[in-house]
Amino acid sequence: MSGIVLHQYAESPFSEKVRSILGYKGVSYQSVEIPMIMPRPDTMPLTGGYRKTPVMQIGADVYCDTAIICRVIDEIYPENTIYPEEHLGMINTVAHWTDTFLFKVCVAIAFQPKAAATNPLFQDESAMSAFMADRAEFSKGSSELGMPFETAEPHFIGHLNQLDQQLSVGGPFLFGDKPSIADFSTYHNVWFIYTREALRDYFSPFEHLMAWYEKMLSFGHGNVEMIAGSEALAQASASLPEEIMDAAFLDNFQAGQLVSVMPIDYGFQPVIGELLAAGMDEIAVARNDDQVGRIVVHFPRTGFQVVE
Numbered sequence: 001m002s003g004i005v006l007h008q009y010a011e012s013p014f015s016e017k018v019r020s021i022l023g024y025k026g027v028s029y030q031s032v033e034i035p036m037i038m039p040r041p042d043t044m045p046l047t048g049g050y051r052k053t054p055v056m057q058i059g060a061d062v063y064c065d066t067a068i069i070c071r072v073i074d075e076i077y078p079e080n081t082i083y084p085e086e087h088l089g090m091i092n093t094v095a096h097w098t099d100t101f102l103f104k105v106c107v108a109i110a111f112q113p114k115a116a117a118t119n120p121l122f123q124d125e126s127a128m129s130a131f132m133a134d135r136a137e138f139s140k141g142s143s144e145l146g147m148p149f150e151t152a153e154p155h156f157i158g159h160l161n162q163l164d165q166q167l168s169v170g171g172p173f174l175f176g177d178k179p180s181i182a183d184f185s186t187y188h189n190v191w192f193i194y195t196r197e198a199l200r201d202y203f204s205p206f207e208h209l210m211a212w213y214e215k216m217l218s219f220g221h222g223n224v225e226m227i228a229g230s231e232a233l234a235q236a237s238a239s240l241p242e243e244i245m246d247a248a249f250l251d252n253f254q255a256g257q258l259v260s261v262m263p264i265d266y267g268f269q270p271v272i273g274e275l276l277a278a279g280m281d282e283i284a285v286a287r288n289d290d291q292v293g294r295i296v297v298h299f300p301r302t303g304f305q306v307v308e
């Protein structure tokens with residue numbers, strides 16, 4: 001069986017969420033450092049269009065969106081589950097809110113003028129305009145990531161304050177003694193801001209939150225071997241996708257239909273393929289790629305739309 005290959009880049013907060021879970025679980029895996037902007041010639045043959053970061057590959061199976069990536073990692077490495085059954089509904093709700101609303105808030109905080117002035121990416125004018133043009137293309141058709149800084153800041157500080165208060169009386173993690181997916185979703189947002197030195201003062205009043213953050217940081221990134229994108233593509237070419245057992249179909253969809261799948265919030269780059277599953281938790285489509293052959297692309301149900 002092929003192992004996990006994480007396609008990610010160092011500065012990506014959602015990649016940090018997955019790296020941290022792989023660290024917590026002590027997983028050995030491979031990783032491809034992808035460019036921060038398009039083109040990504042070693043990723044697109046795998047996803048067939050989806051371009052958010054990160055993406056996880058296992059042979060010829062490709063997982064898009066951390067909601068499914070983290071769940072699949074937990075299924076493969078179930079020890080110390082990050083989806084404890086007694087809190088499952090609430091933990092997933094918190095994780096979803098954090099990965100959508102709070103992330104939106106954090107984007108506005110991270111790219112405020114004070115932080116942009118010291119961001120290494122923005123020191124080179126041509127790199128900065130290439131990044132802005134790339135993200136404009138990425139966000140086309142969506143206003144989701146456009147929250148004004150003045151709106152975002154009170155939401156950000158208010159939430160840090162609530163987390164700090166909770167952690168001062170409970171913990172050590174958000175839902176008890178062990179970290180859950182809610183901790184990892186919160187962690188990558190805090191990491192996104194904390195790693196920008198110009199913004200570190202936001203955290204000074206919150207010692208309990210900082211103690212929690214240090215614990216989360218200490219999980220590290222697991223045992224990672226960096227590989228070239230071409231090596232990942234060769235693994236996909238040499239593999240066949242796993243068969244999907246007991247595929248479910250909600251919403252009147254049927255096996256074999258040609259569909260288009262894309263996120264509902266931003267990153268409206270569709271993946272077109274033959275529907276293999278559209279159940280409560282997962283959408284899967286098969287595609288044939290000229291370069292790597294048959295690939296099955298998996299998405300979480302929540303946060304995605306399927307169009308005939």
Ligand SMILES: N[C@@H](CCC(=O)N[C@@H](CS)C(=O)NCC(=O)O)C(=O)O
Pocket residue numbers: 012013014015036037051052053054064065066067099138
């Ligand atoms: N819901 C997605 C969000 C992923 C996301 O927004 N990732 C950012 C980077 S952290 C992104 O895709 N930026 C544009 C890009 O990398 O092309 C997930 O959970 O994976």
